[in-house]
Amino acid sequence: xxxxxxxxxxxxxxxxxxxxxxxxxxxxxxxxxxxxxxxxxxxxxxxxxxxxxxxxxxxxxxxxxxxxxxxxxxxxxxxxxxxxxxxxxxxxxxxxxxxxxxxxxxxxxxxxxxxxxxxxxxxxxxxxxxxxxxxxxxxxxxxxxxxxxxxxxxxxxxxxxxxxxxxxxxxxxxxxxxxxxxxxxxxxxxxxxxxxxxxxxxxxxxxxxxxxxxxxxxxxxxxxxxxxxxxxxxxxxxxxxxxxxxxxxxxxxxxxxxxxxxxxxxxxxxxxxxxxxxxxxxxxxxxxxxxxxxxxxxxxxxxxxxxxxxxxxxxxxxxxxxxxxxxxxxxxxxxxxxxxxxxxxxxxxxxxxxxxxxxxxxxxxxxxxxxxxxxxxxxxxxxxxxxxxxxxxxxxxxxxxxxxxxxxxxxxxxxxxxxxxxxxxxxxxxxxxxxxxxxxxxxxxxxxx
Numbered sequence: 001x002x003x004x005x006x007x008x009x010x011x012x013x014x015x016x017x018x019x020x021x022x023x024x025x026x027x028x029x030x031x032x033x034x035x036x037x038x039x040x041x042x043x044x045x046x047x048x049x050x051x052x053x054x055x056x057x058x059x060x061x062x063x064x065x066x067x068x069x070x071x072x073x074x075x076x077x078x079x080x081x082x083x084x085x086x087x088x089x090x091x092x093x094x095x096x097x098x099x100x101x102x103x104x105x106x107x108x109x110x111x112x113x114x115x116x117x118x119x120x121x122x123x124x125x126x127x128x129x130x131x132x133x134x135x136x137x138x139x140x141x142x143x144x145x146x147x148x149x150x151x152x153x154x155x156x157x158x159x160x161x162x163x164x165x166x167x168x169x170x171x172x173x174x175x176x177x178x179x180x181x182x183x184x185x186x187x188x189x190x191x192x193x194x195x196x197x198x199x200x201x202x203x204x205x206x207x208x209x210x211x212x213x214x215x216x217x218x219x220x221x222x223x224x225x226x227x228x229x230x231x232x233x234x235x236x237x238x239x240x241x242x243x244x245x246x247x248x249x250x251x252x253x254x255x256x257x258x259x260x261x262x263x264x265x266x267x268x269x270x271x272x273x274x275x276x277x278x279x280x281x282x283x284x285x286x287x288x289x290x291x292x293x294x295x296x297x298x299x300x301x302x303x304x305x306x307x308x309x310x311x312x313x314x315x316x317x318x319x320x321x322x323x324x325x326x327x328x329x330x331x332x333x334x335x336x337x338x339x340x341x342x343x344x345x346x347x348x349x350x351x352x353x354x355x356x357x358x359x360x361x362x363x364x365x366x367x368x369x370x371x372x373x374x375x376x377x378x379x380x381x382x383x384x385x386x387x388x389x390x391x392x393x394x395x396x397x398x399x400x401x402x403x404x405x406x407x408x409x410x411x412x413x414x415x416x417x418x419x420x421x422x423x424x425x426x427x428x429x430x431x432x433x434x435x436x437x438x439x440x441x442x443x444x445x446x447x448x449x
Contacts, residue, residue: 231255
C-alpha cells in the first residue's frame with residue numbers, strides 16, 4: 001500500500017484531506033499523512049476502507065469544526081427522500097455537512113448527511129432521510145456533523161492528530177447515535193490511536209453496530225456529553241490507556257446491547273456523571289486496571305434493569321474513588337436483577353459517610369473478593385443494601401448533594417469468595433457467530449491487540 005502524494009493536495013480544509021483519503025482508497029488502500037496545520041471542517045472527514053489517516057502529532061495536526069448555521073424546515077419532508085427545504089437555503093452549499101431533525105425524531109431517527117447539490121430552493125443530500133420531519137413540529141436543518149466519520153470503513157485507522165469540535169462557537173449538540181468527535185457505524189477492525197478529541201458538542205468517540213474497534217492512547221476531554229460511547233450492538237472491542245476527563249456526562253457509557261469488551265489502563269476522571277455506566281444488555285465486559293476518580297456520579301454505575309442488564313461483568317484491579325462529587329452514591333452501584341458481577345483486587349477510596357458498593361436485593365452471584373477500602377482489607381460492611389433503591393437512579397438514593405446512602409446494613413447476599421467457575425468475559429469469550437445481530441455470520445478468530 002502506498003502513501004498518498006501529499007503535494008497533489010493543498011488547502012486547509014476537509015476537502016483536501018478527503019481528496020487524499022479517496023485517492024488512497026481508489027488505489028486499494030494506503031497511508032494518508034496529514035501535515036501539521038489547522039484544517040477547517042465544513043463536513044466530516046470520511047474514513048474509507050483500508051486507509052490509515054496519520055497526523056503529525058496531537059496539537060500539530062488539528063481538524064477544527066466550523067460554527068453551525070441553522071434554518072427552519074419549510075416543507076413536510078418524507079422518510080427515504082434525498083432532499084430538504086428550509087427558510088434560508090442561501091445559508092447552505094454543496095459539500096456542507098447537515099443534521100436534520102424535529103421534535104419527533106431522536107437517536108437514529110435524525111439524519112446526518114452531506115449536501116451534494118442545490119437547485120433553486122431544493123437541497124439534495126447523499127443519504128436518505130431517516131424519518132419524516134416538518135417545520136411545524138420544530139424541524140430544523142443545521143450544519144452539525146462529526147469531525148471524523150466512518151461508515152462501512154473496514155480496516156481503517158485514525159492516528160496522531162487533534163479533533164477540535166469548536167464548542168465555544170458551536171451551537172448544537174449532536175446525538176451520539178448520529179455523530180461524535182469520531183463517529184463509527186457499521187465498521188469492522190478500525191483503530192483510533194493517539195487521537196485527541198476536545199470541545200465537541202456531543203460524545204467524543206461513538207461507535208455503533210461495529211466489531212473489533214480499538215481506541216488506544218487517546219486524550220478525550222471537555223466534550224459536552226460522554227467521552228466514550230460504544231453502543232447499538234457493538235461487540236468485541238478494546239479501550240486501552242485512554243484519558244477521558246472533564247466531559248459533560250460519562251467518562252465511558254456502555255449503551256444498548258454492547259458486549260465482550262476489554263477496558264483496561266484507562267483514566268476516567270472529572271466527568272459530570274459516572275466514570276463508567278453499564279446498561280441494558282451490556283454484558284461480558286472485562287474492566288481492569290483502570291483509575292476512576294473525581295467524577296460527579298459513582299465510579300461504576302449499573303443502570304436499572306428492564307429485561308436483561310449488564311450481566312457477567314468482571315471488575316478487577318481498578319483504583320476507584322473518591323467519586324460522587326455532585327450526587328450521592330457508592331463507588332459501585334448495582335441495582336436489582338443483575339447476575340455474575342465479580343469485583344476483585346480493587347482499591348477503593350470512599351468519601352466519608354458513603355460505601356464501596358451499594359447492592360440492591362434480588363441479584364445473583366455478585367462477589368466481592370480481596371479488595372482494599374480506605375487502606376484496609378475489605379469488610380462485609382463495605383457492601384450495603386440501600387434503604388431506598390428505586391428503579392430511577394436519580395431518585396432518593398441518588399439526590400444531588402446527598403452526603404451518604406441510607407442503608408439497611410451490610411448486604412447478606414454478596415459472595416465474599418470467587419464463585420467457581422467464573423464466566424469467561426471480554427473479547428476472546430465471544431463466539432465466532434456472536435455478531436449475527438449485525439448480519440455477520442462468522443467473525444474471524446480473535447487476535448489480541
